[in-house]
Amino acid sequence: MKTLDACKILDAHRDDAIVVCTMGAMNALDKLPLNPLTMACVPLMGGAASIGLGLALARPERKVFVFDGDASLLMELGGLVSISHARPKNLYHFVFNNSIQFAGLGNLETPGARSADLVAMAKACGFEAAQRIDALDDLESRLKGILAGPGPSFVEVVVEYDAPALGTENPAVEMTDERFTRMGDEIRRIRHHLGCDAAVAA
Amino acid sequence: MSALAKENPMKQFSKHSVSAQAMVDAFKRCGIDYVTTVPDMVQIALHQLLDSGESGLKVVHCTTEDQAIEVAGGLYAGGKNVAVIVQNQGLYAGINSLRALGLDSKVPLLFVIGQFGREFSNLGGNPRDSKRRVVFLLEPLLETLGVPYWRLEGPDDMGNVEAAWKASRERSGPAALIVGHFVGW
Ligand SMILES: Cc1ncc(C[n+]2csc(CCOP(=O)(O)OP(=O)(O)O)c2C)c(N)n1
Numbered sequence: 001m002k003t004l005d006a007c008k009i010l011d012a013h014r015d016d017a018i019v020v021c022t023m024g025a026m027n028a029l030d031k032l033p034l035n036p037l038t039m040a041c042v043p044l045m046g047g048a049a050s051i052g053l054g055l056a057l058a059r060p061e062r063k064v065f066v067f068d069g070d071a072s073l074l075m076e077l078g079g080l081v082s083i084s085h086a087r088p089k090n091l092y093h094f095v096f097n098n099s100i101q102f103a104g105l106g107n108l109e110t111p112g113a114r115s116a117d118l119v120a121m122a123k124a125c126g127f128e129a130a131q132r133i134d135a136l137d138d139l140e141s142r143l144k145g146i147l148a149g150p151g152p153s154f155v156e157v158v159v160e161y162d163a164p165a166l167g168t169e170n171p172a173v174e175m176t177d178e179r180f181t182r183m184g185d186e187i188r189r190i191r192h193h194l195g196c197d198a199a200v201a202a
Numbered sequence: 203m204s205a206l207a208k209e210n211p212m213k214q215f216s217k218h219s220v221s222a223q224a225m226v227d228a229f230k231r232c233g234i235d236y237v238t239t240v241p242d243m244v245q246i247a248l249h250q251l252l253d254s255g256e257s258g259l260k261v262v263h264c265t266t267e268d269q270a271i272e273v274a275g276g277l278y279a280g281g282k283n284v285a286v287i288v289q290n291q292g293l294y295a296g297i298n299s300l301r302a303l304g305l306d307s308k309v310p311l312l313f314v315i316g317q318f319g320r321e322f323s324n325l326g327g328n329p330r331d332s333k334r335r336v337v338f339l340l341e342p343l344l345e346t347l348g349v350p351y352w353r354l355e356g357p358d359d360m361g362n363v364e365a366a367w368k369a370s371r372e373r374s375g376p377a378a379l380i381v382g383h384f385v386g387w
Contacts, residue, residue: 020276039279041272044302050269054238054276054284057262078265082273086262184307187279196281 001136003096003159004028009136010065010094011035013143017063017092018055018190022048024103024159025067025096036193039186042179046075049083049093056088056151059194063147066093071101071110073118083152084126091151093122096159104162105173122154134158218325218356218383222247225314225385226257228363234283234312238262238270242289242316247385249287267296274311275303285367286311289318290340293378300347304376312370313349313378315340316385325383329353344378351378 007028011019014035021029022041029038041048052066073080073095083091099113122130128150133139139157146153166173191197225248229237237259241249252261262277264270267288274284288296293315303309317329319336332338344351350369352362363379370377 018280044272044299046268047272047275047299047302050264050272051276051279053262053269054273054278054282055280056276057236057260057273058277058280058282076266076269079269082262082264082269180306183302184309187275187307187309190279191281194281 001134001139001157001159003098004031005136006096006139006157006159007032007067009139009143010067013147014065015063017065018059019065019067020048020052020055021067022072023069023096024098024161025069025094027104029067036189039190040182042183043175044183045069046072046079048072049079050076052091052093053079053083053086053088055190056091057086060088060090063090063092063151064088066091068093068095069101069103070095070097070099070113070118074110074112074116077121080122080125080127080154088152089128089150092147092153092155093127094155094157097156098159098161100161102164105164105166107161107164118156119154127152127154130154130156132156132158216386219386220354220357220360220381221386222251224357224360225363226251226259228360229259229285232283232312232364232367234259234285234367236260236262236274236277236282236284237287238264238273238277238284239287240264240267240270240289240292242287242292242381243318244289244316244320244381244384245287245314247387250387267292268299271296271299271303271311275299275307275309278309278311284312285314287314287316289316290336291318293340294343297347300349300376305348308374310370310374311376312367313376314381315378316381317383320382326355329380329382340380347376349376349378351380353380353382355382 019038026040056064100107119130304311319334324332352366366377366379
């Protein structure tokens, strides 16, 4: 399954959910129509799930989706325990597992790619539900049921990856200024959209 | 040695302590409704009060300081007012998240940082003169990061809780309150 196709399905089922995305899923969501309740966790590897936890606790009335990377999850693996300890019923944690890091750029193998069982880890940490989905039609058919169930819910979405763009023909990639400002701008956009600033001023 | 110190040598340091309840009251005056944390030794009394459920503040327990900062960022995105309670070692551990969310993203964050490891002979003196790296590095590091800080060295400094909170809102970024000695019960 391609990350972009999986993101299209998730996006179609989000309703009024807030989405915190990072890495490959962020690049995919950037290709879809803008939603003011989407924010990117960038450049902050490993931070998406915990930001999602904070949002889920702050806004229990709506769902929060996290679109994570496999290596990003592993960087803050203890975050699974922080999430299950806080028990946010409205948090849905999707991990796009392509078994590599710097997907589409350098394609370096993620430690544990062939041995670590992410779903078992989420279950062992106390998530309400945890499952692995490796086909697009499965994602389509199971998603409604997953979202009808309680959180915190963990879904490992097994995805393919593109060939690495960096190499002798294309030896460097420059980061834009926007990469360092968008997270804050998107946090403020979410606050604005939720009416938080008005509430503070009142 | 004073009579008080003779009776219990630890008590002579109590003038450097603020009570957990006074800290919670100051947090409430700021409008803080959430705390995210990895616990700190010198703030154990505060953690116990927060964990008792009687403080009126909600607590999110994290397993790393990066998470504590990130959860605070998410809570802020959802409209909440948050204090991040860590120790000096925790601040050192969480610098990348502080950089990303506090500095680059300009999220107002109040850090409450305990000076773990401060020798008692340094109490009442300058923490920069501490012999312990874990203590004396904190303020210069915050300066390098461009994070303003206020010391909490005793009850006379209670107003610094609000000062640090206000600074975090006004500059839209991190500000720190440095807790110099064990919080009192
Ligand atoms: C603290 C930190 N260490 C290292 C990096 C460099 N880095 C950026 S992306 C990345 C790998 C991300 O992999 P994954 O989460 O699996 O996402 P994918 O590339 O597969 O989409 C690394 C190691 C970083 N951003 N932050």
